[in-house]
Amino acid sequence: MQYQDLIDACQTEWQAYTKHDFVTQLAAGSLPQESFLHYLKQDFLFLKQYARAYALAVYKANSLADMRQALPTLNALLSSEISHHVSFCQDWGLSEAQMEQEKEDFGTLAYTRYVLDAGMSGNLVDLYAALAPCAIGYAVIGQQISLDPDTLWHNNPYQSWIELYAGEEYQNHANQGALYFNSLLAEIDIKSERGQQLVEVFSTATRMEIAFWQQGLNATN
């Protein structure tokens, strides 16, 4: 199978994730700031756990080639992606130290620990199946936003977020990761028991992404 087969197997969840109201409002610039700020603070905590999951990918790899594969993402997470969130939050008056003091919301805890557990109790492919909705989904969302005529490009308070995920650097990185994931999936038949286990992991992580957006929207209530 290929990663697209996993997406096809959970279309309802995939659409709810990539076309969530949070995303539509963010692209239009109409998302309440409290929602975005809650999302950003939780996403900072999310990315820290996500970096642990990429470190786990090094640990779970059997070959040197697979060990090396996880490294650029781990590095990008710790150097650029987390720093982007920190500087973004600073624009709203929050320091890195304050962000580290934030408590993890339930959706953040559930999602990150689910990914880590999928990786620890399974093998490298299970781990990547849990990581994939995040990496592939944000690339799809970035692309959708850049093609959507309703996107507000100027005077959008969330412009830098849009530029990060719609930008060529992230798109190329995600594409490369998706090709690698395809190579891990190539010998697995989606209809086999193993294939169905991976569908379950991928679709659960996708449901966690929906809940993560919703957690941001709910922060205004």
Ligand SMILES: Cc1ncc(C[n+]2csc(CCO)c2C)c(N)n1
């Ligand atoms: C909840 C949530 N899901 C996905 C991402 C996007 N993301 C996280 S790590 C990473 C790089 C891995 O290739 C990307 C694109 C996010 N920031 N927050």
